[in-house]
Amino acid sequence: MRLEALTVVLRPRSAWEAVELGTMLVRRHAGAIWRPWCLVTLPVLALLLALGGALGHPALAMLPMWWLKPLFDRIPLYVLSRAVFGEVPGWRETLGGAFRGGGRAMLGYLTWRRLSPARALLMPVDVLEGDPQGDAALRRSAVAGPAYGVAALALFTFLQFEFALSLxxxxxxxxxxxxxxxQSLAPVLWQNLREAPAWLQVLEAALAWVATSVIEPFYVGSGFGLYLNRRTEIEGWDIEIAFRRLRARLLQAGAAGVFVLSAVLLSGLPSPAQADGTRAPACTRPAAAADTLRTVFGRDYVADDGFAAAVDAAYASNELRPRRKVGVWKPRRASRSDDTLPPLFTWLTRLLGTAIEVLLWILVIALVVVAVATRRRWWPWLRSMAGGAPTPPDPAAERAVVADMPLPADIAAAARALRAAGQARDALALVYRAAVAAMAVATGQRLPPGTTEAQALRAARALPAGPQRAFGHVVRLWQHAAYADRPSDDATFEAMLDDAAAAFGWRR
Structure with missing residues (x-):
């Protein structure tokens, strides 16, 4: 790993600083991430929508798109893993290299590890490092460490952002x-949401894809930032970089002195002797493909048994699998606890528990019986709450508006005649008109057209107590009939008519 080529400053950061570092990397390399992302996810979305449309439910495409997120996450992870070393890949290179290798690991992330809350933190271990499965498990445990909780909180946070964006x-x-x-559009929207036509399902899937495409790369970047921070904490990358820079400065400063010293030493050596003509036996070199380090370093490779032993000791260390042995004193003979109940009380408690259980079952059965017996009362209401077919409203009663006819000479007789003819509302309307006219004459007030009942009652406060009470009685019965469709009975109507006739002088 070329640590000197890193484009970020490595230092021990807090977990949330590491999350911010990852999101910053995503913003810096947004074009390199979202171009291949759209080129991969859009055709997959179109294919899944077509399959869902063939089944009659295009919205089914949202479930596999959500489930395939770990596969799509390899695109931003590939870009960030190269860009952090100063090599930003193009979209063709990303499409060719993002899905190369790691098939066995991706099988886990698409099955039993799909719902892992630390997926973004652990995927770089399997996808980028490519260790054998046994070592990968230890690496995941070591890398997760104290960052596991922050990774889970980051997942929850980005899920909230995704939901808020789609909504x-x-x-x-x-x-x-x-x-x-x-206001008129609200019922139409509600009806479309209930019926869920095909175009609305396609729109929902498209909105979900937009929200995922905007938020998911930032989530992957947050996990990559946590991964870099954990590698720095575990392996001391920042210290190694500092030592490499110090070594480079020392080499530059001492290059001249080393050259002079070498020239002096070589000048005192004797002339070289004739080389031996016999050829030394050739050593058998193992195949390069079988040794990754030999392939990488070539002639500079040096076999170091101590280093290999140190690696094995590191994997066998308890720091990867921390355990602690705790000693606790226990008596040789388990003493009987003082709070043990006598057998009689134990039997009573069991009896009481059984009785309570029986009573609870009786209560449940009684509730079921009552619910079945009263189903005619609550079942229609429950069906209406569940959104059953709406009951069509009653036809509106329409009546032509005619000009007010002059009041008859005998108000009481005319009102009784209308009520006897089955026109109770018209009878009350006649009495109300006559009472308002009489009140206006008695108080000397001029009421404007369209005067409401409340305004008439306020104007009637100038009447004496008797006429004021009679006028209030007329207004109350008229309101019940006009607005509540509750006409008064015959006795109440006659009592009101007698009081009004006596108060306003309608009797001859």
Whole structure:
């Protein structure tokens, strides 16, 4: 690993600083991430929508798109792993290298590890390092360490961002609807949400894809930042870089002195002797493909048994699998606890528990019987709450508006005649008109057209107590009949008519 080529400053960071570092890397290399992301995810979305449409439910495409997130996450992970060393890949290179290798590890991330809360933190261990499965498990445990909780919180946070973005995109449609049409549009929207037509399901899947495409690379970047921070803490990358820089400075400063010293030493050596003509036996070199380090370093490779032993000791160390032995004193003979109940009390408690259980079952059965017996009362209400077929409203009663006819000479007789003819509301309307006219004459007030009952009652406060009470009785019965469709009975009507006739002088 070329640590000197890193484009980020390595230092021990807090976990949330590491998350911010990862999101910053995503912003810096946004073009290199989102171009291949769209080139891969859009065709997959179109294919899944077509399959869902063939089944009659295009919205089914959202489930496999969500489940395949770990596979899509390899795109931003590949870009970030190269870009952090100063090699930003193009979209062709990303498409060719992002899905190369790591098939066995991806099988786990698409099955039993799919719901892992630390997926973004652990995927670099399997995808980028490519260790054998046994070592990868130890590496995952070591890398997760104290960062596991932060990785889980980061997942929860980015899920909230994704949900808020998808919901905001859906609600933003209402911003383009004029205010005058919002109220009339609400029933149409609710009906479409209940019926879920195909075009609405496709729109929902598209909005979910947009929200995922915006948020998911940042989530992968946050996990990659945590991964870099954990590698720095475990392996001391920042210290190694500092030593490499110090070595480079020392080599530059001492190059001249080393050259002079070498020239002096070589000048005192004797002339070289004739080389032996016999050829030394050739050593058998192992195949390069069988040794990764030999392939990488070539002639500079040096077999170091101590280093290999140190690696084996590191993997066998308890720091990868921390355990602690705790000693506890226990008596040789387990003493009987003082709070043990006598056999009689034990039997009583069991009896009480059985009785309570029986009573609870009786209560449940009684509730079921009552619910079945009263189903005619609550079942229609429950069906209406569940969204059954709406009951059509009663036809509106329409009546032509005619000009007010002059009041008859005998108000009481005319009102009784209308009530006898089955026109109770018209009878009360006649009495109310006559009472308002009499009140206006008695108080000397001029009431404007369209005067409400409340305004008439306020104007009637100038009447004496008797006429004021009679006028209030007339207004109350008229309101019950006009607005609540509750006409008064015959006795109440006659009592009101007698009081009003006596108060306003309708009797001859």
């Amino acid at each position: 905001g995109l859906a609600v933003s449609v209402l911003l383009f609807v004029p205010d005058a049409y919002v």
